[in-house]
Amino acid sequence: MMTDELLIKFLLKETSDAESELVCDWIAASPENLNHYSQFEKIWTTSKNLAADRPVDVEQAWVNFRQKAAGGSKPVVMLLNPLAKWSRIAAVFALVLGAWLAYTVLRPENYKEILAGNTVKTELLPDGSELTLSKRASISYAEDFKDNRHLKFQKGSIFFNVAHDKSRPFVIDINEVAVTVVGTSFHIRHLEGETEVIVETGIVRVSRNGEELELRQGEKVLIAETTAELVKARNTDQLYNYYRSHLFIAEGIPLKRLTSTLNEAYNVNIQIPDEQLAAEPIYTTLKAEDGLAENIKTICRTLDLKASMNKDQISLSRTK
Template sequence: MTEEILIKFLLKETSEEESIAVQKWLDEATSNRVQYTQLEKIWTASKSLSSTSNIDEEQAWTKFKARASGTETSSSHEAIVRPIKQSFGWLKIAAVLVLVAGAWMTYNVFGPANYTDLTASNKVITEHLPDGSEVTLNKNSQISYATDFKEDRSVKLKKGDVFFNVAHDKSRPFVIQVNKVSVTVVGTSFNVKHLKGETEVIVETGIVKVSTGKEVVELRKGEKVLIKEASPKLIKEQNTDQLYNYYRSGEFVFSKTPLWKVAEILNEAYDAQIVIQDASIANETLNTTLKEITPLDKNLELITVTMQNLKIDRNDGQIVLSKIK
């Protein structure tokens, strides 16, 4: 898609056929939407700069045409410029945008500080990043990625639970920032969770390097690290379950899972407030598989059938688990 057509679309001057073509192009790929967003931001910024800018529209168009045709002259020779018809006003605007781009650089449109947000609200979403990497975001998760992603493969995980399947590119490592934690990969698949002041990284394939600035660990398939903000120590462990994967598989696979962790996962998945009243049952284990699509009340009922010494009460929005006396 040419920039001229995109500028016309931005200014609502495209024909019906052109508008349909642009909309189809925007829907084809995330990278296309990013490109259009960049152009839109430049246009918005150029309007905000217009009050202080000394750029003359006709002069900008003259310089733009001269540069485009390779006939830009020195100060001792004047270029021959023909009058521009009003119907080509959008082309003059394009020329102005080219010349204000230098000023707009101060707004970091194309710089590494500019990121595009990707948010999952009430449902799980899967998207492809501009380099071909695939990301799956659990509900209530948010990341942002560099707009110039093909050159700068950097991502910020703001909150939530995200699975990354990274496209291999040895020359440009894929880097995720989670507060003070940095996750670096070349081509691999792994899960990163950042909730309640804790960051957890679990690797499915390949090698992942996790660092906090002072410490660095390398994780391989089946390994994980949990970093707490209060004590950012990197301790590598073997991952012993598949519960981190529930939002992609649609199943809670509980295998000798302590009840406290069952409650933790269900709270996260259903946005619930399950609390364990009796400390004596917190480490009792559960062996069963439940469907995420099943309502929470039904799954809790199935848990009580499996753990026959367990009862459930409700109190001011809380779901209280306790031992049958």
């Protein structure tokens, strides 16, 4: 069970490696834990600015804080020994009480949005982490990001190169899914009710509804809204990397996967009515700079297909 004492110690950067790992694992275990930690961290950050001129009885402050945090429904009894090593932490709790009082009147946490238009966008976050956003991708990050590395993923494909900071996990919320890392590089795609996470370097923890799995280099997970569990697999292609490499590399992937990526890249609607054709493997490499029309021609030549237009929809079918 996670204790507030250990969270305070973690925020003070006084935890051992084992304790830091325990806290990071706990944060990644569920959205509720992440929520609690984010709130606790905000209280702690605010306390630094409030506590200097706020003389408080340490033991009573901690009791009041715990009652306030619990909604005041249950009395809390806790005795602190001022001569023990916890006296320092008790003093920190006094700061936290002052912060809690301020927190009740603070406005909800603000986020800054990063939005890519019709071009791929690279963004450097305040902690030194670098994001590469595909066209029309969007994500938001907390205004106090240096202390609270928390993001909300809206849509699109984004590649993350995260700055290493073991004391402050890098957390991305995607609806019910949470992705937690310390320092690593990985890709996330969130479109049409599906979330895909692919790890290039390091370790990424993905959690959903209390279930968690750990992804390492070359591993991925694909999560649909109707997915009951998290299942990881080996990543076997480089198609996901198109917005960084400017190449659509298809090495035996289903045609449907390639056309879905083209839909995202060119903001079009390519459909394959024949399910058997949609699952057919394709081997080709397309250049983004060649444009949609030329790349559709290459696909048709490769698989002996024809393309037809119906309003704003492109339909692919067999020639025979």
